[in-house]
Amino acid sequence: MIKTFASELEYAIPSEIRKYLVVALNGHSDSDIQVTYPVHANGFPLLIYVYGDQPTLHINGESECTRDRLYIAGQVYNVEASISIEGKFGLVGFLLYPTAPYYLFHKSGEYFLNKWQSFSDVCPVQCSSLMNSLSPHMDRLEQVGLLVNFLKLLAANSLPRVEWLDQSLKKIYKHNGLLSVESLADNCEVSVRHYRRKFKEVLGVPPKYFSKVVQLNSVFELIKSGKHENLHHLALDYGYFDQAHFISDFKKLMGESPNQFLMGKTSYLKTYMGKRGL
Numbered sequence: 001m002i003k004t005f006a007s008e009l010e011y012a013i014p015s016e017i018r019k020y021l022v023v024a025l026n027g028h029s030d031s032d033i034q035v036t037y038p039v040h041a042n043g044f045p046l047l048i049y050v051y052g053d054q055p056t057l058h059i060n061g062e063s064e065c066t067r068d069r070l071y072i073a074g075q076v077y078n079v080e081a082s083i084s085i086e087g088k089f090g091l092v093g094f095l096l097y098p099t100a101p102y103y104l105f106h107k108s109g110e111y112f113l114n115k116w117q118s119f120s121d122v123c124p125v126q127c128s129s130l131m132n133s134l135s136p137h138m139d140r141l142e143q144v145g146l147l148v149n150f151l152k153l154l155a156a157n158s159l160p161r162v163e164w165l166d167q168s169l170k171k172i173y174k175h176n177g178l179l180s181v182e183s184l185a186d187n188c189e190v191s192v193r194h195y196r197r198k199f200k201e202v203l204g205v206p207p208k209y210f211s212k213v214v215q216l217n218s219v220f221e222l223i224k225s226g227k228h229e230n231l232h233h234l235a236l237d238y239g240y241f242d243q244a245h246f247i248s249d250f251k252k253l254m255g256e257s258p259n260q261f262l263m264g265k266t267s268y269l270k271t272y273m274g275k276r277g278l
Contacts, residue, residue, distance in 0.1 A: 011144055017155050020100040026140055028090035039081035040254050043213045045096045045112060046073040049143060051136030053087030057116050070119040072101055074112025075204045092143045102202045103158040109204025125157060164188040165202060177215030178239040181207050215239060216253055223258050
């Protein structure tokens with residue numbers, strides 16, 4: 001069991017990059033392990049530095065291992081994804097806001113979709129000094145500090161912000177994903193076609209799919225926190241016709257019911273799940 005695979009690391013993210021990073025992450029296995037665990041859509045990409053043995057990503061039965069220890073993991077969309085680990089494993093990194101890969105790395109969200117992209121392949125500025133400085137033997141906070149200092153450089157060279165899209169994402173989170181694409185486009189004063197095109201370009205996934213992920217994560221956030229008395233009423237409050245409809249959608253995304261997920265062998269992945277506003 002990976003006891004601390006996805007713990008949030010207590011680290012104060014500097015103000016100049018706070019709009020790109022959600023939280024710092026730290027995880028490790030205490031000994032050699034052999035495990036395969038599912039990767040689920042939660043709407044957030046990752047920036048991860050792996051120390052220890054390299055994991056392998058499986059997408060629809062095809063396997064891939066990054067050649068670097070530092071990589072960007074993009075959005076998960078309409079695939080069966082999992083990660084397998086053999087050996088002693090650890091990571092530090094960040095949960096990124098949905099638009100961060102686009103702004104920081106000057107690449108469309110589709111470029112990162114269902115992939116781990118090696119940091120050195122996508123970085124818009126010279127990163128050899130960072131890659132040479134990072135070491136598996138360093139203190140975890142020291143590793144995070146190096147990443148943060150380099151991310152400040154990327155932030156200084158970021159693409160211009162798409163303000164209407166950023167505001168639209170805030171609305172999606174505020175309303176727990178319960179807004180139609182038409183109303184979102186109208187609020188941004190752009191056509192539905194342009195809204196869908198730009199949204200998919202920046203985030204990598206269609207707005208309707210992303211909103212559904214936010215909706216499910218909004219409900220799951222309350223389930224895992226225990227801040228609910230009745231799942232039926234909770235599902236209704238978050239836009240579902242009934243409890244069964246919510247559980248069905250959750251199973252499609254997660255492969256099992258909410259209670260099965262929380263009580264299952266991969267329950268430690270719940271750190272990644274749950275709504276996190278912008």
